[in-house]
Amino acid sequence: MNDSKKESVVALYHSMICALDNPTDYAWLISKCGSQAALASVEKQTKGIQAMTINTFKKYSDAALDGGFGRLDELRIVLKKRAQNGKNEVSREKKKDIAFYKEKVDEAERLRAILIRAYTELNRICLEALKKSPEYKFDLDRHSDLYREYFALRLVDKDD
Secondary structure, X not given: OOHHHHHHHHHHHHHHHHHHHOOOOOHHHHOOOOOHHHHHOOOEHHHOEOOOOHHHHHHHHHHHOOOHHHHHHHHHHHHHHHHHHHHHHHHHHHHHHHHHHHHHHHHHHHHHHHHHHXXXXXXXXXXXXXXXXXXXXXXXXXXXHHHHHHXXXXXXXXXX
16 A cells, blocks of 8 residues: 555544644644545645545545544544534624624714703704803804704704
């Protein structure tokens, strides 16, 4: 039997074992764990792993590993499931974050609406008081400028 293919299978097996502990370092391998044929087609010369057909891969896996191809396939399935769980977990976390911030924005908008309503009512009271005491016109104008600045709104007089 071809020793380089046996060594390739052993190197792939050891890389798969390492991928269990360090999935980010072995993304190139985990991405190929979707099917047996994809795993057999993995080629990484720096690790001594060469691509093979599925039947050749099974043959050399049975010859090179205790437990043969079945053991290698079980490890492939574990890596595949972990990768899928990781993707689902990240997706759930993003959805939670989006929902959390959306809720915060909604709450802020409700509070802003309440403040605007209360402030508008207070401004109406001040306008009525100004009719009785015109000496406070300057203070009200200054106050109206601040209102526009803080709320980015325009005060409407009854004449408008």
